[in-house]
Amino acid sequence: MPHFDSPSVFAGILDENKGGFFRIIAPVDDRWRRQMYLPETNILLTRFLSQEGVGEVIDFMPIRSGNMQPSCGQIIRIVHGVRGRMPFRMVCLPAFDYARAQHETTVEGKIAEFRSGNAKLRLLSSQNLKQEGNAVVADFELDPDETATFVLQWASDSQPCTPTDLIAFGQDELQRTMKYWQTWAAKCKYQGRWREMVVRSALALKLLTYEPTGAIVAAVTTSLPEEIGGVRNWDYRYTWIRDAAFTVYALLRLGYTEEAARFMHWIQDRATEHDTEVGPIQLMYGIDGRSELPEFELSHLDGYKGSKPVRVGNAAAQQLQLDVYGELIDSIYLYNKYVEPISYDLWLYMRRMLNWVGDNWQRADHGIWEVRNEPQHHVYSKVQCWVALDRAQRIARKRGLPLEYGRVQAEATKIYEDVMRFGYNPKRKAFVQHFGSDAVDASALLLPLMMFVSPTDPRMVGTLERIQQELVSDSLCHRYELGKATGDGLPGREGTFSICTFWLVEALARSGKLQEARFVFEKMLTYANHLGLYSEEIGPSGELLGNFPQAFTHLGLISAAFDLDRHLGEQR
Numbered sequence: 001m002p003h004f005d006s007p008s009v010f011a012g013i014l015d016e017n018k019g020g021f022f023r024i025i026a027p028v029d030d031r032w033r034r035q036m037y038l039p040e041t042n043i044l045l046t047r048f049l050s051q052e053g054v055g056e057v058i059d060f061m062p063i064r065s066g067n068m069q070p071s072c073g074q075i076i077r078i079v080h081g082v083r084g085r086m087p088f089r090m091v092c093l094p095a096f097d098y099a100r101a102q103h104e105t106t107v108e109g110k111i112a113e114f115r116s117g118n119a120k121l122r123l124l125s126s127q128n129l130k131q132e133g134n135a136v137v138a139d140f141e142l143d144p145d146e147t148a149t150f151v152l153q154w155a156s157d158s159q160p161c162t163p164t165d166l167i168a169f170g171q172d173e174l175q176r177t178m179k180y181w182q183t184w185a186a187k188c189k190y191q192g193r194w195r196e197m198v199v200r201s202a203l204a205l206k207l208l209t210y211e212p213t214g215a216i217v218a219a220v221t222t223s224l225p226e227e228i229g230g231v232r233n234w235d236y237r238y239t240w241i242r243d244a245a246f247t248v249y250a251l252l253r254l255g256y257t258e259e260a261a262r263f264m265h266w267i268q269d270r271a272t273e274h275d276t277e278v279g280p281i282q283l284m285y286g287i288d289g290r291s292e293l294p295e296f297e298l299s300h301l302d303g304y305k306g307s308k309p310v311r312v313g314n315a316a317a318q319q320l321q322l323d324v325y326g327e328l329i330d331s332i333y334l335y336n337k338y339v340e341p342i343s344y345d346l347w348l349y350m351r352r353m354l355n356w357v358g359d360n361w362q363r364a365d366h367g368i369w370e371v372r373n374e375p376q377h378h379v380y381s382k383v384q385c386w387v388a389l390d391r392a393q394r395i396a397r398k399r400g401l402p403l404e405y406g407r408v409q410a411e412a413t414k415i416y417e418d419v420m421r422f423g424y425n426p427k428r429k430a431f432v433q434h435f436g437s438d439a440v441d442a443s444a445l446l447l448p449l450m451m452f453v454s455p456t457d458p459r460m461v462g463t464l465e466r467i468q469q470e471l472v473s474d475s476l477c478h479r480y481e482l483g484k485a486t487g488d489g490l491p492g493r494e495g496t497f498s499i500c501t502f503w504l505v506e507a508l509a510r511s512g513k514l515q516e517a518r519f520v521f522e523k524m525l526t527y528a529n530h531l532g533l534y535s536e537e538i539g540p541s542g543e544l545l546g547n548f549p550q551a552f553t554h555l556g557l558i559s560a561a562f563d564l565d566r567h568l569g570e571q572r
Contacts, residue, residue: 020095041181053084062173073154081142093135189255192565201554214262219547225307245331250555271349326384333391376434379423380443429462442500455510495537502556
């Protein structure tokens with residue numbers, strides 16, 4: 001707290017002994033706990049079921065005045081008795097600064113404070129509190145219709161609010177927050193099959209937006225592993241241009257233009273910055289727009305299920321990844337087409353990017369998967385450079401904006417011909433990962449989606465078949481095959497990459513294989529957790545791997561559902 005990329009307060013998932021936690025439990029077996037979101041909201045309901053009684057806990061971040069700013073920076077937890085007499089135990093033990101900082105705890109009646117340097121948390125309770133070491137505890141029992149309320153406030157930046165009737169305050173905030181989310185969800189224009197999963201994914205994406213700047217983060221966690229016990233543990237609490245641009249695609253498809261507009265303003269703020277070695281835009285930023293994201297390890301934390309190291313920051317921020325230009329300019333193209341005409345200043349920034357792409361597309365880069373070895377001439381990166389030039393021409397022609405068409409078209413032609421000459425392997429009958437390679441890559445599934453090649457072109461048909469043969473296992477798709485030819489500079493393995501499976505659905509649908517596409521999509525839906533949420537990857541036993549919840553996966557679900565539903569409707 002208080003921001004996505006602030007040092008953690010509760011990191012028990014990365015170290016159950018040192019990480020810190022805020023826990024409300026009842027004495028029932030794990031098998032008799034049930035969870036759900038209140039319909040079309042981000043309000044979580046946990047039910048504790050037993051022969052003797054039933055109790056509930058409602059968790060939410062309150063929202064006021066129709067915006068995403070939490071009132072007083074709070075988390076509210078409402079405990080409710082349903083049947084019988086149910087005992088509960090609340091324990092709050094923060095661990096400031098990624099569990100590196102000590103804190104002081106004070107308790108006065110029903111208010112507790114945790115102080116660590118300039119940081120302060122306040123816990124307001126309708127139950128009596130007691131101190132146990134540096135933790136605060138409440139033991140209580142509830143009869144049917146009795147309620148206990150706990151409000152945790154981040155109190156460093158402003159004077160926290162202290163309601164006189166905490167239970168009434170909690171209920172009022174619950175009703176306001178429920179109305180906000182249900183009103184927001186009702187704006188979703190998707191009315192097709194799988195609407196419930198699409199709306200849940202949209203709600204997850206909304207939670208990944210940062211209201212003060214319009215930035216969109218890739219996930220809200222760091223260091224949840226791609227392999228249990230492995231080293232593929234990264235910090236995703238930042239704004240990847242690629243992920244954010246894809247998120248804009250997904251939200252625009254559903255009719256959420258406000259979030260897209262906020263992100264466009266955030267992008268325009270980057271236009272005031274000087275070009276770096278990797279061009280006029282980095283591949284990722286902090287949510288406040290900062291460009292320096294130094295990566296370091298928290299060696300004192302054990303990691304999720306022993307998966308070390310725990311990392312903060314991300315060294316990939318300094319990599320050259322050429323594909324971000326295509327993804328970003330494509331999102332601007334869609335915004336200009338479906339929301340409102342872009343400003344002239346944003347167009348000038350686009351021209352800066354186009355000039356840079358025209359001068360630099362022939363460079364090797366680290367590619368969409370951020371491999372930590374030598375740069376290569378990645379096919380997907382080249383294609384996205386072509387996308388950048390193509391979409392810019394479309395905007396310019398539609399709006400009559402100034403553009404050196406001759407140069408832009410000439411470079412686009414060179415890129416296209418290079419991809420077809422060096423990025424396609426005739427012996428493999430497939431587009432490959434990078435020039436000179438014979439290995440396929442799931443990113444090639446996006447080529448027809450980006451209108452680079454027809455989905456029924458023999459080259460794309462062969463690519464799809466090769467990917468299904470070599471990267472797909474039980475309908476789930478890997479990014480690439482880990483081996484000597486496609487090593488990514490890291491030891492160990494990873495799970496199947498969930499967005500790649502959704503890309504596979506779209507590629508199958510567009511190639512006319514609708515029943516197969518639907519089967520893969522329906523099967524993929526079964527891998528969500530009990531709340532309809534996804535992480536980045538899926539492990540061999542169906543377990544969620546990687547950071548969570550993952551924007552990439554949820555936007556992939558939205559896009560696949562939208563596209564597949566449209567094709568099924570056309571077939572009917």
